[in-house]
Amino acid sequence: MTLNESDARHLLTRTGFAPSPQQLAPWVGLGAEAAVDRLIDAARAARFMHPPPDFTREPIRTPLGQLPDDDARKAARQQARRDTLDLAAWWLQEMRDTPAPLAERMVLFWHNHFATSVQKVQNPQGMFIQQQLFRTHALGSFAELLHGIARDPAMLIYLDGAANKAQAPNENFAREVMELFTLGEGQYREQDIKEAARAFSGWTVDRADWSARLRPRLHDGGGKTLLGRSAAFDTDGALDQMLAQPAAARFIAGKLWREFVSPVPEAAALDRVAARLRGSGWRIDAALRELLLSDAFWAPSARAALIKSPVELTVGTLRQFDVQLDSMLPIARAGAKLGQSLFVPPNVKGWPGYTDWIDSTTLLERKRFTERLFRGVEMGGMEKGAGGLHFDADAWLTQFGAHADREPDAATKTRIEMAVLAAPPVNPLPAGTVGLSMLRALSLDPAFQLK
Incomplete structure (x- = not known):
């Protein structure tokens, strides 16, 4: 298969953000395999385009609970909000300028899969450290990423892993790691949650240096029966037992499918992606390659079958029209109004996506975003x-x-x-609409919300 303009635009939009004509041109005429390999190779080699905010390189700040009074704690919370917004704006700038947008999309994918909110973590520096974990493993081994997230201080705080002790088990992480991170609903029993919680016990977070440590005296080292197997499971053993379940590869493959292909996976094709994931030693890049080269990905029915997330809408609009904007803070604020505040997912399930992105309020805000953007072009800001x-x-x-x-x-x-659009416009352009007004009208068409 040789990519025409429509094919290349479909590939780049689904795996990144809507491309400008200049970004699209080098991909037209490539074979599908060559294009997918180029995408993945570029993502694996991606590096920062801009230095992260200064606070990410500073010593870990004093935890709120150790500050001397209410005024100090209030000031620290206000600073944390500013830092989080700056971190979001920096990440959006990376998305806007990167030559390898698949890398940023995969970091965003994992941020949503292993959803963690700064509102509970209360440490933007810790959220940046977690993001670096996602970057390191974005297209690598899912198994290594899973083991890493189980020891990540932000996750240990968010899902109460740091409060899980042999003497007082906390089941939050044990439940979510099976339901949301590895297996899916219906693939485990309540007793498995209790046994897994015992396996995960003993981890603590030293907030002074943002490190996770296993305290042997707080860990339950006794025998456990988890998902049909008995052993003295610890964290690594419990996670490996989850990955050994046939449902695990299919669950992760399904998440990738719904992110990049369509809302409802095709059973046979999904099985092939899952088999590739497991057979490659849990390599995400191998599974993604299988997915992007499937007939289902290129099928006409998959075109314009998904709804842009707020990040895809805002960043994609800037990239698509090559809009230059010195500060990305307005884009971070716009994303929040549209329902996607980076580093603040709504809950442990993350952003549900698809049609949940659209309601009467967010649809109006989406149109306001592009209207303000094009009006800003005319007004200079x-x-x-x-x-x-x-x-x-x-x-x-x-x-x-x-x-x-x-x-x-x-x-x-x-x-x-x-x-401009992933599907024919719903509303024909009025006769005489030209220039910036024509592009503004297209951006306000319902089809602009699709990808």
């Missing part, structure tokens, strides 16, 4: 204090042989619509 917004509509349209001051012919208009 998206929000007060956020200068540097620039988009050259004439230059963008010239790539299609169109001009900002006159209406394109029917064929050119169709090419522009295909470049």
Whole structure:
């Protein structure tokens, strides 16, 4: 299969963010295998485009509970909110500028899979450290990532793993690691949760240096029966026993399918992805390659079958139109209004996605976002204090042989619509709509919300 413009746009949008015409051009004419391999290789080699916020390189801050008074704690909370917003803005800038958007999409995927909120963790530095774990293993071994997240201080705090002691077991992490992280509902019993909680007991977090430590005297080292096997399971043994279940590879493959292909997996194709995941030693890149080269991924029925997340909508719009914006803080705030605050997922299940992204309020906010963006182009700033917004509509349209001051012919208009929308527009463009007004109208079409 050789990629035409539509195929290349589908691949790049699904595995990253909507591409600009310049970003799309090098992919047209590639074979599907060569394109997928190029995507994955670039993601594995990805590095930061911009240095992370300064606070990420500072010593770990004093925990709230150790501060001397209410005023100090209030100031620390306010600083943490600013830091979290700065961290989100930095990550969005990485998404906006990266030449390997699949890398950022996979970090976002794992942030949602292993959902952890700074609201409970109360340490933006710890959230950055967790994100680096996701970056390290984003396309590597799921098994290594799973073992790493079980020892991650942010996760230990978020799911109360640091409060799980042999003398007083806490089952939160044990329940969620099976239901949400490895197996899915119906693949374990309540007794398995109790046994797994015993296996996970004994971990603590030293908030002074943000390290996780296993305290042997707090760990239950006795025999346990977990998922049909008896042994003196510890953390590693319990996780390996979960990964040994046939349901595990299929569960992770299903999550990847719903992220990149369609809301409902095809059973036979999903089995092949799951088999590749397990057979490769839990390599995410191998499973993703199998997925992206499946007939189901390229099928017409998979096109425009998913709804853009707020991050995909905001970052994709900037990339698609090559909009330059000095500060990404307005984009971070816009994402929050649309229902996706980075580092603050709604709960341990993460953002449910798909049609849950859209309701009467968020749909209105989505339209307001693009309306404000294009109005900001005309006015020189998206929000007060956020200068540097620039988009050259004439230059963008010239790539299609169109001009900002006159209406394109029917064929050119169709090419522009295909470049902006994943499906034909719901609302035909009014006659005489040209230039920036035409692009604004397309961005307000319901089809702009699809990918």
